[in-house]
Amino acid sequence: MAFTITSAIPVSAKLALLKGEMLAANTYKIGLFCANADLTVTYSATAPSTNTYTALTTATDELPTAGGYTANGKTLATYQTKADGTTACLDWDTDPAWTSATFVTAGAFLYNSTSGQILATFDFGGDKSVTAGTFSIVFPAYDASNALIRLT
Numbered sequence: 001m002a003f004t005i006t007s008a009i010p011v012s013a014k015l016a017l018l019k020g021e022m023l024a025a026n027t028y029k030i031g032l033f034c035a036n037a038d039l040t041v042t043y044s045a046t047a048p049s050t051n052t053y054t055a056l057t058t059a060t061d062e063l064p065t066a067g068g069y070t071a072n073g074k075t076l077a078t079y080q081t082k083a084d085g086t087t088a089c090l091d092w093d094t095d096p097a098w099t100s101a102t103f104v105t106a107g108a109f110l111y112n113s114t115s116g117q118i119l120a121t122f123d124f125g126g127d128k129s130v131t132a133g134t135f136s137i138v139f140p141a142y143d144a145s146n147a148l149i150r151l152t
Contacts, residue, residue: 007120010118010119010120016112021112027113028075028076029111030073030096031074031109031111032063032105032109033106033109034062034106035104035127036106068099068102069098074097076110077092086152087147089143089147090150092148096136098134102132
């Protein structure tokens with residue numbers, strides 16, 4: 001069976017944004033998926049109850065605490081929004097990094113740790129490994145064409 005991670009923003013996260021549930025005062029984190037995470041089975045684009053951090057960890061799709069990674073992911077700093085032309089952009093100014101790391105991952109998930117809502121999943125396009133080094137995720141430019149989350 002092939003394992004699949006899809007880069008996407010679940011419908012439930014879009015609804016949370018429209019309902020005003022994504023507040024700057026909340027805590028946001030980014031975590032890493034196991035190399036064999038299968039999100040086609042565990043998560044639904046339309047069922048909010050399955051798009052939570054609890055559902056993700058129950059399915060053991062997150063890397064375990066080991067090898068420089070700590071379950072629950074890294075806290076992101078400085079929630080920021082802006083309008084760039086006719087596009088609304090949401091981003092954080094922190095590029096997360098795991099130091100002294102030894103693990104294999106195939107993707108990441110962004111979530112609101114205050115509510116547990118998964119906001120986005122990211123496919124790395126294959127397994128990425130690090131051995132006794134630093135694993136970094138570099139967020140794209142904070143503009144209408146590239147921001148991590150954008151509404152057009």
